[in-house]
Amino acid sequence: MKILLVEDDRRASDYLTKGLRELGHAVEQAFDGETGRMTALAGGFDVLILDRMLPKLDGLEIVKALRNAGSTVPILILSALDEVDERVQGLRAGGDDYLAKPYHLEELAARIDALARRQGDAARSGRLKVADLELDTRARKVTRAGRKIELTAREFQLLEFLMRHTGQVVTRTMILEGVWDYHFDPKTNVIDVHISRLRQAIDKGHDVQLLHTIRGAGYTLTDDP
Amino acid sequence: MRLRPFARSSIARVAVLHALLLAASMMAVLGVVYLWTARIIASEGDELVSVEAQSISADFREKDLDAFVTEVVDRAEDPWIRGGIYEMRGPRGDFLAGNVVVLPELHADRDGWVEFDVDVVHGEASAPRRIRGRVLNLDGGFHVLVGHDVEDRLAFRAVMLRSLAWALLMVILFGALGGWWLGRRISQAAQAITESAGRIARGDLGERLPVSGSGDEIDALVSRFNDLLGRVDTLTGTMRAVLDSTAHDLRGHLNRIRAAAQDAHHTAQDPAQVESTGIVLAEIDRLSETLQGLLRIAVAESGTAPLDRVDLSQLARDLVEFYEPVVCADQLTATLEPDLYVRGHRQLLTQAISNLLDNAIKYGGTAPIRVVLTRDGTTAVLAVEDGGIGIPEDERELAVQRFRRLRGSSGLPGTGLGLSLVSAVARLHQATLKLEDANPGLRAALRIPLEP
Structure with a gap:
């Protein structure tokens, strides 16, 4: 996919660009806010990665300018500021996701992947389907091969989150933020335990395993690993 | 008991005090005026009588009896001697x-002074009048009464007393009103x-x-206080800016x-290089984690984190549910009172309580963990108890404290910042963190003021 990276830290920008290109993305770099804004407004990108503090123009100002111009391009805000409150500001300004420095390339890659393949509002409600696993958000009902599966409210949310990112890698942090709205590292393997519980519920007794662990990255829910 | 809030309010106190003080000082002034006036009038009347008595005594000595009697009759009937009272009796x-x-x-x-009431005829009207006089015991057993009508004096005194009473009443009334106004202004x-100050304490600097x-003293106090706030605001702003730029x-x-x-890790070919770059990466991640912890503590301690209304019961319930799968079967029990709201920072509070749970899981061994949330008056008490080794009282x-790790915990992961963060977050919420003995194990209790 085509990515615009607006980052004034040249070295960091170069490393990130190299990493993203190796993952098969086309990356265009901008090193200050003004250039970033002009390039972004010209359009043609699948995802924008914006640093928060930029010379000439703050990253949030670029977000606002884009949103005011009617652009719906997914934006990931990168920041070296503590994300406790900055995250809220970034998302409020119109950003779609927020990642604090220093980040893992895998984490960033997974997040932009999720952003770019974000489903439209139409798909947000209603029924989700992966192979023979079906989830009805309105009836709060899950079936696998027609058989009803009993889940707790949180397990349901977790499955819904995974199904909305079908075929994509979701990291532990993404799950933590997306399902629990927790923004800290719980330091235990608690996410893995929740996942394995869910796996028990949806995959046990079925030939095709849907919930897969991606070593060193996270999880993915797919019938085509 | 219903009057207590009124009596306790400063308005009422100031009003009553003001009225009482004013009344007391007014009473002192008017009392002195009254006593003086009364004494002067009284002594004037008495002097008149004394002079008259001396003159009569002299007449008695100088004149014969018949002339003296005639003299007394003359004086008694003399219309010019107003209010003069005379009576003479024989032996x-x-x-x-x-x-x-x-x-x-x-x-x-x-x-030798007497006071009595008598009907005195003035023209056709007769009214009882108060008389004050002297009885002269003259030689030969003769007695002469020389008196003076003091009814006017009494009337004057009554009028004066009435005026004083009214004045006092007015003073009390105006005193109370003035006090009430004054008290209301102060209050x-x-x-x-x-x-x-309440809003400022909640973080709105x-x-x-x-x-x-x-421009009165209250204004002077307030503007001095505002200057102080301005300084605190600037300092906190500077601190936050330093914190942000450092971060x-x-x-x-x-x-x-x-x-x-x-x-380097990615492009390394040599296995030794792959390993060493891997170690570097892991160390950088540890360092980031520590920095992250320190920065969060600093954010919490700077007091600049915005606070909102937080459902502590829900927050605790979610966290218990979150950690429940990593604890051995049914070893995590929670008793949570619902609908306890506090004014807080959701993310920081979540992390603080998560740290307590994480500690209980890490150090609690396989013993049960209990999470209890109760209300104690206007405070929410959230306690996490484990059955582990606990912390000796002196430790x-x-x-x-930062980077302080417990004895025997060196094999366990952690930055040594967990409880420091809890303690910093507690301070941000005007809460207290207390570590107690759970017999066995540790009881970590957060006491957070409830938001009504």
Whole structure:
């Protein structure tokens, strides 16, 4: 996919660009806010990665300018500021996701992947389907091969989150933020335990395993690993 | 008991005090005026009588009896001697002259003064009038009463007393009104200051106390206080800016280092190189984690984190549910009172309680963990109890210090910042963190003020 990276830290920008290109993305770099804004407004990108503090123009100002111009391009805000409150500001300004420095390339890659393949509002409600696993958000009902599966409210949310990112890698942090709205590292393997519980519920007794662990990255829910 | 709030309010106290003080000072002034006036009038009347008595005594000595009686009769009937009262009796008590008949019933006091009421005829009207006079015991057993009508004096005294009473009443009334006004002004100023101070304490450092503009002492106090707030605001702002730029700088550096290390790790061919770059990456991540912890503590301690209404019960319930799968079967029990709201920072509170749960899981062994949330008056008490090794009493204070790790915990993962963060978050919420003995194990209790 085509990515615009607006980052004034040249070295960091170069490393990130190299990493993203190796993952098969086309990356265009901008090193200050003004250039970033002009390039972004010209359009043609699948995802924008914006640093928060930029010379000439703050990253949030670029977000606002884009949103005011009617652009719906997914934006990931990168920041070296503590994300406790900055995250809220970034998302409020119109950003779609927020990642604090220093980040893992895998984490960033997974997040932009999720952003770019974000489903439209139409798909947000209603029924989700992966192979023979079906989830009805309105009836709060899950079936696998027609058989009803009993889940707790949180397990349901977790499955819904995974199904909305079908075929994509979701990291532990993404799950933590997306399902629990927790923004800290719980330091235990608690996410893995929740996942394995869910796996028990949806995959046990079925030939095709849907919930897969991606070593060193996270999880993915797919019938085509 | 219902009157208590009124009596306790400063308005009522000031009003009553003001009225009482004013009344007391007024009473003192008017009392002195009254006593003086009364004494002057009284002594004037008495002097008149004394002079008259001396003149009569002299007449008695100089004149023969008949002339003296005629003299007394003259004086008694002389219309020019206004209010003059005379009566003369012989040695056997027989009436000889005078304009009243009272002498036999009179008992003079030690100085020879008498006071009595008598009907005095003035024209056609007759009214009882108060008379004050002297009884002269003359040679030969003659008695002469020389008196003076003091009814006017009494009337004057009554009028004066009435006026004084009215004046006093007015003073009390105006005193109370003035006091009430004064008290209300002070109490309104105090209330405005209290409300503003409350908002400031909750973290709104941009708030300033209201200045009435009258330029009085309260205004002076308030503006001095506002100056102080301005300084605190500036200092906190500077501190936060320093914190942000430090965070930005350090994270920027770490980010570059990590990107370079990751690149090196990625492109390394030699297994030894792969391993060493892997170690570097892991160390950078540990360093980031520590920096992150320190920065969060700093954010919490700077007091600049915005606070909102947080459902503590829900937050605790979610966290218990979150950690429940990593604890051995049914070893995590929670008793949570619902609908306890606090004013807080959701993310920081979540992380603080998560740290307590994480500690209980890490150090609690396989013993049960209990999470209890209760209300204690206007405070929410959230306690996490484990059945582990606990912390010896003399080490509990050290345990909340930064980078302080418990004995025997070196094999366990952690940065040594967990409890420091809890303690910093507690301070941000005007809460307290208490570490106690759970017999066995540790009981970590957060006491957070409830939001109504």
